[in-house]
Amino acid sequence: MHDGGVEQLAEQLREAGHRLTAPRRAVLTVLAEATEHLPADRIHELAAAHTPEVNLASVYRTLQLLGELGLAHEVRLGDGRGYWELAHGEDAYHLHCLRCRSVTHHAGDTVRQVRAHLGDAHGFRAESVDLVVHGVCAACQHEA
Amino acid sequence: MHDGGVEQLAEQLREAGHRLTAPRRAVLTVLAEATEHLPADRIHELAAAHTPEVNLASVYRTLQLLGELGLAHEVRLGDGRGYWELAHGEDAYHLHCLRCRSVTHHAGDTVRQVRAHLGDAHGFRAESVDLVVHGVCAACQHEA
DNA sequence: ATCGGTGCAAACAATTTGCATTAGA
DNA sequence: TCTAATGCAAATTGTTTGCACCGAT
Numbered sequence: 001m002h003d004g005g006v007e008q009l010a011e012q013l014r015e016a017g018h019r020l021t022a023p024r025r026a027v028l029t030v031l032a033e034a035t036e037h038l039p040a041d042r043i044h045e046l047a048a049a050h051t052p053e054v055n056l057a058s059v060y061r062t063l064q065l066l067g068e069l070g071l072a073h074e075v076r077l078g079d080g081r082g083y084w085e086l087a088h089g090e091d092a093y094h095l096h097c098l099r100c101r102s103v104t105h106h107a108g109d110t111v112r113q114v115r116a117h118l119g120d121a122h123g124f125r126a127e128s129v130d131l132v133v134h135g136v137c138a139a140c141q142h143e144a
Numbered sequence: 145m146h147d148g149g150v151e152q153l154a155e156q157l158r159e160a161g162h163r164l165t166a167p168r169r170a171v172l173t174v175l176a177e178a179t180e181h182l183p184a185d186r187i188h189e190l191a192a193a194h195t196p197e198v199n200l201a202s203v204y205r206t207l208q209l210l211g212e213l214g215l216a217h218e219v220r221l222g223d224g225r226g227y228w229e230l231a232h233g234e235d236a237y238h239l240h241c242l243r244c245r246s247v248t249h250h251a252g253d254t255v256r257q258v259r260a261h262l263g264d265a266h267g268f269r270a271e272s273v274d275l276v277v278h279g280v281c282a283a284c285q286h287e288a
Numbered sequence: 289a290t291c292g293g294t295g296c297a298a299a300c301a302a303t304t305t306g307c308a309t310t311a312g313a
Numbered sequence: 314t315c316t317a318a319t320g321c322a323a324a325t326t327g328t329t330t331g332c333a334c335c336g337a338t
Contacts, residue, residue, distance in 0.1 A: 018292085023293085041326095054295095076220055080302075114277070126277050130222065131258070131274070163311085166311095198320095200320095224301070224302060
């Protein structure tokens with residue numbers, strides 16, 4: 001997750017017919033450097049380091065755009081807000097540790113199985129699967 | 145569905161050391177009669193029919209209490225708000241139809257399997273599993 | 289030179305809270 | 314009676330929007 005990633009994403013923005021602006025580059029950089037899922041206000045804070053004066057509204061607008069382009073993805077943890085991450089090959093689920101508040105995503109068959117099951121059993125055509133598991137991660141269990 | 149259910153829930157409230165008030169009874173009645181998942185403001189509207197003057201704040205307070213007592217359960221669909229339903233034997237997932245906006249819950253092994261998988265593969269102790277699948281339900285697919 | 293994007297401030301929507309009053313037990 | 318619970322209104326929080334100005338293409 002060095003700057004190369006950002007350049008590539010920036011390119012995708014441009015290719016989709018959007019302008020590459022300072023706020024957008026700042027948000028992309030923050031997301032690319034992030035090791036965890038970030039809410040908009042946190043992204044705003046971090047972006048301010050790169051590019052002072054980025055406005056929170058622009059962060060929201062950028063995130064929405066990135067979401068529409070499929071470059072970023074929003075996760076809802078149950079509290080009101082949205083947490084963002086760069087898109088990774090979909091069909092992942094999230095483990096939300098209630099103790100250390102960490103959120104990790106995991107790919108795997110799990111979600112695919114759920115999807116398959118639904119089509120068979122309920123004739124439901126799944127568009128997207130939101131699977132968030134709240135609990136206590138392995139690390140936190142040890143230091144209990 | 146009929147008032148018997150409400151009486152039983154009311155009893156559980158009292159047993160837990162809480163007072164049985166008009167707003168609380170109204171919310172319980174609405175939830176018991178509901179055939180779908182309701183957001184707080186909708187519950188407020190419907191409760192007003194039974195008991196005029198119930199305040200929206202009281203609806204929120206009641207819902208929170210019912211949640212803590214395990215009598216009701218909140219579902220997050222991804223839009224900002226919470227949708228409520230009476231507690232049914234847990235471990236269900238929700239199918240959210242993007243076309244008709246319906247939300248149906250289904251019990252079954254699915255969630256239990258996810259739970260088991262997590263413990264084995266990641267040492268994660270699952271407390272609650274939120275599985276919401278967005279897509280198009282069977283009914284809506286037919287009339288496409 | 290355009291017109292998409294930004295900053296700013298005000299608007300919104302969902303939910304929460306402080307406080308004086310009311311009513312369940 | 315005595316304290317939990319309510320109504321009301323104001324405060325919070327997360328997110329969106331209108332609009333005049335600015336800058337990427």
